[in-house]
Amino acid sequence: MSERLSAVFIILAASLLTVLFFGASLLTSGERTVSPLENIHGLPYPAARITEKLAHADIYLREPVLAHQLNLTITFNPRALNQLSVGIRENEFWLSYRPTLLFNSTHDPLGHTVTRSISIPLSDKFAEKDRSLDLMFFADGSTIDWELINLQTNVTRVRPTGPELKDYLRSIIKRERAL
């Protein structure tokens, strides 16, 4: 009986230890590093001057995506384009992004430095094995030419909504992996 009790105690202690490790990682926040911008073939753009529709970067998180939010401060110079949006990959499909509009040439003038700050909840986003997130810039226009001057990434804690939590649990149950 006492052996069975100690086995139960060991299982409980191991579960608690695992939950504690996971819980501690949920409390982290701060600035995170970003890889240089590259095109969809993985070739880096020279001097962050983007001339293609898509530009990709990795954001290296130190925590799971659950209960976190990404605050982006983007400074860029739109030389020639109609629209510029940014998004974080949502699931295993390589182009699963919900872009947020940063610049529209009908409202903002071209050729001037623009700074935009946006917040993206991460709980329903896709993290790679190394915990990195895929960030993608979507440019639209007949000629594309813009320059990324500065990109600041800051991770903060946030309470996930019901659908976000459901999506996070679904990604665990489905064993979501990059296609």
Next chain:
Amino acid sequence: MKTMKAARFIFFVTLLAAGFVELARWLHPATFPLYIHWWLLIVAFASAAVIILSHD
């Protein structure tokens, strides 16, 4: 005897926790970083060494 009991407890708990961490990583690789798994195994091996050394 007390040291051995404590070492046995730590050994089983850390080994099982390393298993749980590995299971979580199998389900969702971004849940835990790999180093947590290795730290747990290092503690488990250290407590196994204590068990062996304190054995009569």
